[in-house]
Amino acid sequence: MTSAAPTTRARALRPRSAIPGFGLTLGFTLLYLSLIVLIPLAGVFLKSASLGWEGIWHVVSSPRVVAALKLSFGAALIGAGINAVFGTLVAWVFVRYQFPGKRFFDAAIDLPFALPTAVAGIALTALYAPNGWIGQYLEPLGIKVAYSPLGVIVACTFISLPFVVRTVQPVLEEAEKELEEAAASLGANRWQTITRVILPTVLPALITGFTLAFARAVGEYGSIIFIAGNLPMVSEIAPLLIIIKLEEFDYAGATAVAAAMLVLSFLLLLVINGLQIWTRSRRNRK
């Protein structure tokens, strides 16, 4: 037998992947992504392009827009940061301990997902307004939550909590209790166990949760506009500014602000994803 026969046979029976329908599903995925994500986003850029580079820059660099963008991104980052710390704590408690009412609290975590954002906004405003349940005690201390940037941060924290808890929780569940026991048996104290064993284990999931929380908070509109008070230059968020411009029939201006938000979000997410890949690669190097 020559070696030619097997080669030609191999060519005739082209090896097919065991996973079926690659061509079809890839085509569908591309079409779907284009239809749902890319084309609308491209529309934003096209519309704003009608202003020209200078026009866009003029809109985006105006003090009111800059202040709104700063507030939107700043509050979203702070809110996501707060949740990265306390959401992780909540997830850890849910995974490691049994306590009465645990199921109730566990379910309550998801409420910010399900609640119409306007309802959340009204509830938060009622709480933190100067005459509200919590606000009346904060007001004499000189802390103004409602109708201030602080209120924006509170709303961002509220709506983005589930993202951190729900991404970190399964990873903690999977991380065996044995890891903590192993660390303790080797002489590590609680603090060393947390900082050297638990946190590094959940870090990739934590970054994912932070990203999702940030993305959700930066685009949030409904709950914030109730509590923020929407004072231009102080507590006015970028999505609201877009709505205002739309109501003034300044479509190109609105899309210019939107495009600025898109680019900024994209850059931030790119950085966070880079961080993510870096932490993942450290443990999965082959």
Added chain:
Amino acid sequence: MNIQIRGIHKAFASFPALDGVNLDIESGELIALLGPSGSGKTTLLRTIAGLEFPDAGEISFGGENIASRPVRERGVGFVFQHYALFKHMTVADNIAFGLNVRKGSARPSKEAIQQRVHELLDLVQLSGLDKRYPSQLSGGQRQRVALARALAIDPKVLLLDEPFGALDAKVRKDLRRWLRELHDKTGYTTIFVTHDQEEALELADRVVVMNRGRIEQVGNNQQVYEQPATPFVFDFLGSVNILPGEVKDRQLRFDGSDDVWDSESKESGLVDIYVRPHDLQIVDAAAPGLDATVTLVQRAGALIRISAALATSGERIELELSHLDTLARSRQPGDAIRVAPITFGLFPRAPHRRPTTLPDVVPNAPAENRERARN
């Protein structure tokens, strides 16, 4: 470090996991805790480690009662069934962990730690893999890293929870022999948990057989295998035929047979006769024995396994014979044979003759599932 365990009780909810356990372990011994799932062997190991705390009882290391001391102050090396390596650390960092977390003057210098890591890597035969991550290692290598990590703190006692449970058969055999050599070289007092009787008998100086939270027997491998103290130990360490009989005037008679065998038992009465399959032989028709009919013949290498039904009761018995045995060689199903015991164990007749082992709720389940089943 010698270990004394006195009157340990431990219950999970209402289930008594340990029910009055007493045990003395000599310095430098290699001890196996052997038993089925739910027998309390893992709980006992974790109690010695300080990962569980007993409801009552004392544990002392070298004469010092440490029952209330937490795990991080006990100086025990614990090796988990599923390794529990820190995945985000290299092999070297894993091994150095116990030294790196030490505070102040107790912590060796960087160079000393590095040197210790390399000594341990040599010891567990993983030199050169120090920069790898656990995900890049095979199961056997991971378990050896876990062992090196436990040895790094120079533990008073080394505790291993089903150390080979997650490995395949070939690796398991190699590691077993290797662990024995390592123990002989280092001399750490070592306790390991296993449900595999072969592993316990092959590896340990002494075997502690556990059942239902109690110790059934402690002895070297010959004692527990050849002189089982209880029906449970007889049944758990290898297979066994259990036949009804009666002792009268130091003579044993099988039910349905007129032949008698000498018995050391002084007490007369109804008994269960425990005979291992390889302690049965086929004898001539004229010799004392029990008549049976062959139902199944299996040949496995040098072994011939014969199943037979007793002529009197129809009860099934198992024989394991050498392929050199001329009387066994040519047997076919349907043949009539005469069977006689070489040695046997006698226990007073139990109501249900089969010794009751706990039902395996989650047989050989990973530790976390067992944990759940227990809670």
